[in-house]
Amino acid sequence: MVELAREALHTSVTDPVAASMNFLNEIAGRFPDAISLAAGRPFDEFYAVSDVERYLTAYIGHLRAQGLDESRIRTAILQYGRTNGQLGEMIARMLEIDEDIRVPADGIMVTAGCQEAMVIALRGLCASADDVVLAVDPCYVGFTGAARVLGITVVGVPETAQGLDPQTVARVAREVRASGRRPRALYVVSNFANPSGVSLREQARRGLLAVAAQEDLLILEDDPYGLFGLDDRHTLTLKAMDTDQRVIYLGSFAKSVFPGARVGFLVADQTVVSTAGHRSLLADELSTVKSMVTVNTSPIAQAVIGGVLASCDFSLRKANQEKIAFYRRNLQSLLAALERHFADPAISWNSPSGGFFAVLDVPVRADEKLLEVSARDYGVLWTPMSFFYLDGGGSHAIRLSCSALTPVQVDEGVRRVAALIADARS
Amino acid sequence: MVELAREALHTSVTDPVAASMNFLNEIAGRFPDAISLAAGRPFDEFYAVSDVERYLTAYIGHLRAQGLDESRIRTAILQYGRTNGQLGEMIARMLEIDEDIRVPADGIMVTAGCQEAMVIALRGLCASADDVVLAVDPCYVGFTGAARVLGITVVGVPETAQGLDPQTVARVAREVRASGRRPRALYVVSNFANPSGVSLREQARRGLLAVAAQEDLLILEDDPYGLFGLDDRHTLTLKAMDTDQRVIYLGSFAKSVFPGARVGFLVADQTVVSTAGHRSLLADELSTVKSMVTVNTSPIAQAVIGGVLASCDFSLRKANQEKIAFYRRNLQSLLAALERHFADPAISWNSPSGGFFAVLDVPVRADEKLLEVSARDYGVLWTPMSFFYLDGGGSHAIRLSCSALTPVQVDEGVRRVAALIADARS
Numbered sequence A, B: 001m002v003e004l005a006r007e008a009l010h011t012s013v014t015d016p017v018a019a020s021m022n023f024l025n026e027i028a029g030r031f032p033d034a035i036s037l038a039a040g041r042p043f044d045e046f047y048a049v050s051d052v053e054r055y056l057t058a059y060i061g062h063l064r065a066q067g068l069d070e071s072r073i074r075t076a077i078l079q080y081g082r083t084n085g086q087l088g089e090m091i092a093r094m095l096e097i098d099e100d101i102r103v104p105a106d107g108i109m110v111t112a113g114c115q116e117a118m119v120i121a122l123r124g125l126c127a128s129a130d131d132v133v134l135a136v137d138p139c140y141v142g143f144t145g146a147a148r149v150l151g152i153t154v155v156g157v158p159e160t161a162q163g164l165d166p167q168t169v170a171r172v173a174r175e176v177r178a179s180g181r182r183p184r185a186l187y188v189v190s191n192f193a194n195p196s197g198v199s200l201r202e203q204a205r206r207g208l209l210a211v212a213a214q215e216d217l218l219i220l221e222d223d224p225y226g227l228f229g230l231d232d233r234h235t236l237t238l239k240a241m242d243t244d245q246r247v248i249y250l251g252s253f254a255k256s257v258f259p260g261a262r263v264g265f266l267v268a269d270q271t272v273v274s275t276a277g278h279r280s281l282l283a284d285e286l287s288t289v290k291s292m293v294t295v296n297t298s299p300i301a302q303a304v305i306g307g308v309l310a311s312c313d314f315s316l317r318k319a320n321q322e323k324i325a326f327y328r329r330n331l332q333s334l335l336a337a338l339e340r341h342f343a344d345p346a347i348s349w350n351s352p353s354g355g356f357f358a359v360l361d362v363p364v365r366a367d368e369k370l371l372e373v374s375a376r377d378y379g380v381l382w383t384p385m386s387f388f389y390l391d392g393g394g395s396h397a398i399r400l401s402c403s404a405l406t407p408v409q410v411d412e413g414v415r416r417v418a419a420l421i422a423d424a425r426s
Helices: A016-030 A050-065 A070-078 A088-099 A113-125 A141-150 A166-178 A202-214 A282-293 A299-311 A321-341 A368-378 A407-425 B016-030 B050-065 B070-078 B088-099 B113-125 B141-150 B166-178 B202-215 B282-293 B299-311 B321-341 B368-378 B407-425
Strands: A003-005 A108-111 A131-137 A154-158 A182-189 A218-222 A247-252 A264-267 A271-273 A279-281 A357-361 A397-401 B003-005 B108-111 B131-137 B154-158 B182-189 B218-222 B247-252 B264-267 B271-273 B279-281 B357-361 B397-401
Touching (some): A016 A141, A016 A368, A016 B282, A050 A070, A050 B050, A050 B070, A070 A299, A070 B050, A088 A108, A088 A247, A108 A113, A108 A282, A113 A131, A113 A141, A113 A182, A113 A247, A113 A282, A113 B282, A131 A141, A141 A154, A141 B282, A154 A166, A154 A182, A166 A182, A182 A202, A202 A218, A271 A282, A279 A282, A282 B113, A282 B141, A299 B299, A321 A407, A368 A407, A397 A407, B016 B141, B050 B070, B050 B299, B070 B299, B088 B108, B088 B247, B088 B299, B108 B282, B113 B131, B113 B182, B113 B218, B113 B247, B113 B264, B131 B166, B154 B166, B154 B182, B166 B182, B166 B202, B182 B202, B202 B218, B264 B282, B321 B357, B321 B407, B368 B407, B397 B407
Parallel strands (some): A003 B271, A182 A218, A218 A247, A271 B003, B131 B154, B182 B218, B218 B247
Antiparallel strands (some): A108 A264, A247 A264, A271 A279, A357 A397, B108 B264, B247 B264, B271 B279, B357 B397
């Protein structure tokens, strides 16, 4: 019987971040009754299973209204389809209505979740071992994972309390270039980042776009939480401000609709020019990569998302009012609970203006050992911030997530964290 | 406005095979009324859009019968899910009933189509630039595409009329090793291959398994067409004969159910041992790679496939009787049409014992130029075999596909090809 040596498998298999995430899942499995301030998944009582059929039906109605006969509708939903998907027009309308982003439908690729969008963008842009990407540090683990699977080097740019500093991005880009490598793109979550909760101010957004032009970088803007601000002020995304087409926008429906569709998208409306002078859109060029990763995104899953878009006049912002109110209330509960249970001025946390996450700085080492104690003896789970740092850091910080709980659970969870920290210090 | 140089993008974007396939699609788009002996897609009149709802309902019924309450069913279908998917048990039952393959459910990963299964298996197995894979040559372009996206070298093993010769595989593996590289795996389609139509005889299967053990290779067995033999004789797959766990089996539901679900699977029940002596299943180890490519396979799409499996007592072989009869009749029509329209003994073709494809050797160069003439002046499309060769070859051969046509169309298509060849010779 063959036995394979684990060490002979690719480094993405033995990735320490994956091991950390597995540890977290394993802890969650061992202590199922613990309150999870670790899980960043959306709350799932907004939808019912019957919605799947309802949205499928809505999409079929939409196709009929477009003039498709029953045979073409069957082909659209059950057959192989266009590599870049069939929702380009609908997503373009949604982006214009909700985000003031104006892009042609052909600049949009529908992907098997936002994760695949990251893989495809990274793969297309990084041609050689000298092509590296910059990323906000701490960073969403899905992005570093996508880079790891492709063997692409990620260079961290430290995030401040106000988000990425454009001048720091410029400095890191120059250092990378000075080392003989080519900085191809910068990854950033513009609104209410995972893990830090931090958002970019409008001036910083303009600064990043200027630095991107100056340093010849593209920006990979990830925006899964943009709808969920604490108030109705809405800072334009980098893509909406992008007059130079520097921004590739990574889209997700996991939070604004539900994760089970696994549908995301990539906006890549940049012009690509061949040596022969032929011009095309980056999204079209990237379709060959998409065909090699998943052929095309499940048309059934696309149909469900298409039905949602058709049912809300292409405004997920409007359709998500109930969810927006829910996540606002939860984040307010989290921030209020932190005020309530952490009286010690030596302990601090940030106050994100939206999203699912906040970061608590603690005077003890917030490692896997403490997490295990927390789960077993205090009945509460959280995520060590160290999981998210590219080159070390976050040893005394924890990420608190409030998305999948009720306000009562959030308050009780934070109370338990406070008790854990108080006991760990003494 | 930024302009990106096409030549600065990754080689997977500018892949010549992708360019060939684009050319084929473009020709098909320009001549929509041409009979397509090029399209290898399944015939799509076996299903109706309403089947999606029916199978979803069947899967929900299955989950209820398993004791899941409505809240857990909602989570199963709409939320993020287990990385390796939720159909492991059902697929294991199907494999045992239909294929006499016995594997634990934990050895199965559900993927976003078989394409993603190839990407994940290749990524996990090939750790360094010296790790290469062997592949049957001519080869399915999806496999070479998956390798290209990951920068993995594919070394061809020439296919004979009887399929791969085990001794040739051994020789190529030794040559690779002698060049300082490590042959990690061999890719092969065991039944009615795409593009050649060729199947491995039982003795060759045993020979390949012996060579795999002797040369320390894994075998990536792809079997999308196995159900569609011309008769009911059913040669065991390599995986069913695999007493040494040398075989990773790549599964597809695109032909046995429909492509629109984009659900496939990977059977990787090999034992992996770490230096610390920890033992696990390869499918579990590969789950980190899966999480970095698509997080998990759309649970909605999984539910549809699960509903199909639950509705047919886990036998797709039984459920596919109508399709099996259809594809048999089509392949018989293709072979009969070749007999009818090619009287010249200088022109030959092979006689596959099942599947969607046959290869016609022609006394003229079967290139893109001839294909364009064929589409425009003769109203028939086919695929140059040269598209499928790894290092040149197939210049005078064409792949004929019969899967998406009626017998009348097959006959007329072959008549047109015969006219084209006759005129091109003179």
